[in-house]
Amino acid sequence: MILMQGKGVSKGVVKGPIYFYQRAETAAVQTAASDPEEEKRRMEEAKERSMDQLNALADKAREEAGDEAAMLFETHAMFVEDEDFCDCMTAALEEGCTAERAVETAGEQFAAMLAAMDDAYMQARAADIKDVARRIRNNLMGVTEGGIDSEEPVILAADDLAPSETLQLDKRKILGFVTQGGSSNSHTAILARTMGIPAICGLGDQLKQELNGRTAYIDGETGKAAIEPDDITLNAFQAKLEKQQEMKTLMDTMKGQEDVTLDGQHMMVYCNIGSPEDVAAVLSNDGQGIGLFRSEFLYLAASDYPTEEEQFQAYKEVASAMGGKRVVIRTLDIGADKQVDYFEMQKEENPALGVRAIRICLNRPEVFRIQLRALYRASAYGKVAIMFPMITSVWEVKECKRACRKVMAELDKEGVPYNKDTELGIMVETPASVLVAEELAREVDFFSVGTNDLTQYTLACDRQANDLGKFFDPRHPAVLRALKMAADAAHKAGIWIGICGELGADLTLLETFLAIGIDELSVSPSAVLPLRAEIRKSIAKTCTLEKLEC
Ligand code: PEP
Ligand code: MG
Numbered sequence: 285m286i287l288m289q290g291k292g293v294s295k296g297v298v299k300g301p302i303y304f305y306q307r308a309e310t311a312a313v314q315t316a317a318s319d320p321e322e323e324k325r326r327m328e329e330a331k332e333r334s335m336d337q338l339n340a341l342a343d344k345a346r347e348e349a350g351d352e353a354a355m356l357f358e359t360h361a362m363f364v365e366d367e368d369f370c371d372c373m374t375a376a377l378e379e380g381c382t383a384e385r386a387v388e389t390a391g392e393q394f395a396a397m398l399a400a401m402d403d404a405y406m407q408a409r410a411a412d413i414k415d416v417a418r419r420i421r422n423n424l425m426g427v428t429e430g431g432i433d434s435e436e437p438v439i440l441a442a443d444d445l446a447p448s449e450t451l452q453l454d455k456r457k458i459l460g461f462v463t464q465g466g467s468s469n470s471h472t473a474i475l476a477r478t479m480g481i482p483a484i485c486g487l488g489d490q491l492k493q494e495l496n497g498r499t500a501y502i503d504g505e506t507g508k509a510a511i512e513p514d515d516i517t518l519n520a521f522q523a524k525l526e527k528q529q530e531m532k533t534l535m536d537t538m539k540g541q542e543d544v545t546l547d548g549q550h551m552m553v554y555c556n557i558g559s560p561e562d563v564a565a566v567l568s569n570d571g572q573g574i575g576l577f578r579s580e581f582l583y584l585a586a587s588d589y590p591t592e593e594e595q596f597q598a599y600k601e602v603a604s605a606m607g608g609k610r611v612v613i614r615t616l617d618i619g620a621d622k623q624v625d626y627f628e629m630q631k632e633e634n635p636a637l638g639v640r641a642i643r644i645c646l647n648r649p650e651v652f653r654i655q656l657r658a659l660y661r662a663s664a665y666g667k668v669a670i671m672f673p674m675i676t677s678v679w680e681v682k683e684c685k686r687a688c689r690k691v692m693a694e695l696d697k698e699g700v701p702y703n704k705d706t707e708l709g710i711m712v713e714t715p716a717s718v719l720v721a722e723e724l725a726r727e728v729d730f731f732s733v734g735t736n737d738l739t740q741y742t743l744a745c746d747r748q749a750n751d752l753g754k755f756f757d758p759r760h761p762a763v764l765r766a767l768k769m770a771a772d773a774a775h776k777a778g779i780w781i782g783i784c785g786e787l788g789a790d791l792t793l794l795e796t797f798l799a800i801g802i803d804e805l806s807v808s809p810s811a812v813l814p815l816r817a818e819i820r821k822s823i824a825k826t827c828t829l830e831k832l833e834c
Contacts, residue, residue: 285510285511285512285513285514285517286495286510286511286512287508287509287510287513287517288462288484288487288490288491288508288509288510289487289490289507289508289509290462290463290484290485290486290487290488290490290491290507290509291467291468291484291485291486291507291750292483292484292503292504292505292506292507292508293466293467293468293473293476293477293483293484293485293504293507294461294473294476294477294480294481294482294483294504295477295482295504295505295810296460296480296481296482296503296504296505296528297482297501297502297503297504297505297521297524297525297528298439298459298460298482298501298502298504299459299499299500299501299502299521299525300436300437300438300439300459300460300499300500301434301436301438301439301497301498301499301500302438302439302441302462302495302496302497302498302499302500302511303432303434303438303439303440303441303496303497304441304442304493304496305432305440305441305442305445305449306432306433315381315382315385316380316381316382316385317377317380317381317382317383320377320378320380323377323381323382323383323386324374324377324383326383326424327373327377327383327386327387327420327424329423330383330387330420330421330423330424331364331365331420333423334364334416334419334420334423335361335364335365337419337423338357338358338360338361338364338419339357339361341357342355342357342358342361356412356588359409359412360412360415360416360419363412363413363416364416364420368394369390369394369413372389372390372393372394373386373387373389373390374386376389376390383424384421384424384425387417387420387421387424388417388421390417391413391414391416391417391418391421392417394410394413394417395410395413395414395417396410398410398413412587412588415587432453432454432457432458434457436457437456437457437458437459438457438458438459439458439459439460439461439462439500439502440453440458440460440461440462441461441462441463441491441495441496442461442462442463442464443463443464443465444463444464444465444466444472444485445461445463445466445472446472446623450471450472450475450476455479455481455561458479458481459481459482460481460482460483460484460502460504461476461481461482461483461484461485462483462484462485462487462491462500462502462509463483463484463485463486463487463491464486464487464488464489464491465485465486465488465750466485466486466750467485467486467747467748467749467750467752467756468485468786469736469739469740469747469748469756469786470485470621470747470748471621471622472485473485474556474736474786474808475558476504477786477789477808477810477811478556478557478558478562478565478808478809479562479565480565480808480809480810482502482503482504483504484502484503484504484507484508484509485750486507486750487509495511498511498512499511499512501513501517501518501521503521503524535813535814535817536813538570538813538816538817538820539569539570539813540570541816541820542820543572543815543816543819543820544819544820545798545819545820545822545823545824546820546821546822546823547823547824547825548824549798549824549825550803551797551798551802551803551804551805551819552572552573552575552610552780552782552803552804552805553571553572553804553805553807553812553815553816553819554571554572554573554574554575554576554610554612554782554784554804554805554806554807555569555571555573555574555575555576555806555807555808555809555812556574556575556576556577556578556784556806556807556808557574557576557577557578557602557809558577558578558581559581559582559585559598560598560601560602560605562809563601563602563605563606565809565810566606566809566812567605568809569809569810569812569813570812570813570816571809571812572609573606573609573610573611573612573667574602574606574609574610574611574612574613574806575610575612575732575782575784575804575805575806576612576614576671576732576784576806577599577602577611577612577613577614578614578617579595579599579613579614579615579616579617579655580614580616580617580618580622580624582594582595582598583616583618583624583627584618584622584624587625587626588626589626589651589654591654592654592657592658592661593658595654595655595658595659596657596658596661596662599611599613599658599659599661599662599668600661600662600665600666602662602666603662603663603665603666603667603668604665604666606666606667607666608666608667609666609667610667610669610707611666611667611668611669612669612670612671612709612730612732612784612806613659613662613668613669613670613671614671614672614673614711615642615645615652615655615656615659615670615671615672615673615684616641616644616645616651616652616655617640617641617642617673617674618640618641618644619635619638619639619640619641619643619644620635620636620638620640620748621635621748623635627644629644636740636746636747636748640674641673641674642672642673642674642675642680642684643674645672645684645687646680646683646684649687652687653687653690653691656670656687656688656691657691657694657695659706660688660691660692660695660702660703660706661695661700661701661702663702663703663706664701664702664703668703668706669706669707669708669709669729669730670688670706670707670708670709671708671709671710671711671730671732672684672708672709672710672711673710673711673713673734674711674713674714674737675710675711675712675713675714675717675724676714676716676717677716677720678720678723678724678727681710681724681727681728682727684708685708685727688706688708692704707729707730708728708729709728709729709730709731709732710724710728710731710732711731711732711733711734711737711784712724712731712732712733712734712738712770712781713733713734713735713736713737713738713741713785714737714738714741715738715741715742715766717770718738718766718769718770719769721769721770721773721774722773722776722777724773725773725774725776725777725779726777728779729779729780730774730779730780730781730782731770731773731774731779731780731781731782732781732782732783732784732804732806733767733770733781733782733783733784733785734784734785735758735763735767735783735785735786735787735788736758736785736786736787737785738763738766738767738785739756739757739758739760739763739785739787740756742760742762742763742766743755743756743757743760743762743763758785758786758787758790759787759790759793759831761831761832761833761834763787764793764796764800764831764832765832767783767800767802768800768829768832771800771801771802775801780803780804781801781802781803781804782802782803782804782805782806783797783802783804783805783806784806788805788806788807789805789807789808789811789815791814791815791818793831794815794818794819794822795822795827795828795831796827796829796831796832798822798824798827799824799827799828799829800829
């Protein structure tokens with residue numbers, strides 16, 4: 285038996301083959317060809333395969349996000365057949381390069397040429413040609429985009445996964461995640477919880493490449509993973525699998541029930557999502573709304589700025605699917621661990637304290653304007669609320685509101701329908717926002733507390749680091765007191781307050797949240813029913829604030 289111990293970051297037990305994530309960039313390319321004719325044949329085959337993939341992607345995009353989204357892939361398909369691009373590859377092949385080297389050379393030359401043009405549209409196409417060249421190269425090397433070239437579902441293993449990598453994976457093929465690095469507050473762990481996929485991080489050197497293909501059991505609660513378990517370990521895993529099934533049956537009885545305590549205190553139980561695809565899990569778990577749609581994942585999954593139309597389609601899809609239930613969409617929160625190449629951000633010493641989230645939007649009004657237009661347009665199709673992340677000052681909120689008014693005026697002029705009463709809220713996730721919460725509350729319709737960042741900034745503890753252990757404590761009285769201060773300020777101004785950070789799903793704190801008077805908890809879809817079961821067993825008037833004591 286090989287037994288590994290890491291940190292469980294997304295609950296659930298699962299059994300399946302370990303599969304190491306493939307990154308195209310890590311493979312070395314051979315430059316000189318031994319058989320030029322064979323290289324030409326390989327190139328033709330890889331181009332054909334790329335065309336098939338791009339056509340399929342265009343169809344899928346058209347179905348899921350409309351014609352404009354499909355156009356991106358159609359443009360890529362045109363590049364594969366572009367005469368000049370193909371001549372450039374052929375010339376490199378004739379000079380004796382391998383097909384991989386030829387496509388790399390052609391891609392680099394074309395991208396440089398486009399980037400040097402005066403026209404902004406053509407400059408932006410440099411990223412497309414690089415993408416196309418990478419696709420052809422991956423096909424030559426037999427590397428699957430998205431990292432999983434397996435017919436059966438797998439337990440995905442990796443050193444670590446960037447949020448954009450996690451997002452592009454075909455989720456139907458993933459039973460679980462195991463990673464060498466990472467922390468429970470990293471966005472990849474959050475995504476795993478949102479998708480309801482068991483995950484263990486921080487396995488370090490125990491997770492060796494030679495385990496590829498071996499069958500493993502993983503437990504995303506205890507952080508244990510076993511290969512060829514002995515009888516005792518196997519029985520323990522199997523007992524937990526059975527309990528998991530029983531629990532699921534029990535939780536199904538919670539569907540359709542109200543989120544209310546025995547003495548009548550209501551709580552709104554909403555869900556956190558990262559993409560329109562996650563709405564299915566919200567509905568199947570009977571979430572009463574969406575308390576946090578992390579819109580930045582649309583940007584992370586793309587190779588260029590998503591257009592207004594692409595964003596509108598995504599927001600509209602979520603708003604309509606929720607059928608009039610509240611959908612809180614957070615404006616773009618990139619920076620820190622969520623880096624997007626095409627934003628071309630300056631490298632920062634301390635990115636968590638740098639230009640991230642609302643700071644980027646206020647510095648780049650055009651990016652902000654496009655997103656706000658898409659959000660307001662989507663507001664005509666459901667109960668959309670807009671939320672601004674990483675707020676520290678009142679002036680920032682005033683600027684955001686000004687940007688909203690400008691967008692509404694534009695839409696009025698164009699005769700485009702939208703909801704004039706769209707709620708505007710902020711994330712309370714910095715100590716500064718807690719300290720000026722009374723003033724902030726007068727400006728907005730709701731607060732949502734981001735306990736992941738609030739913990740990071742209050743305790744001066746990097747949420748990404750996996751070795752801070754007990755120092756990163758979202759249950760610290762300082763964090764809970766900050767929560768109470770924000771809640772008091774919200775209620776004084778007559779607005780509602782929720783929690784959308786991971787702490788919201790901590791059932792051992794439910795009493796504290798009820799005592800503070802939190803109005804909404806937004807959690808991963810799989811946490812909705814267990815939370816409802818606890819709420820329905822609670823008596824709010826007996827709940828105390830004792831956890832706020834040191
Ligand atoms: C938070 O900080 O708690 C939060 C919900 O936002 P994110 O995790 O996306 O930073
Ligand atoms: Mg945050």
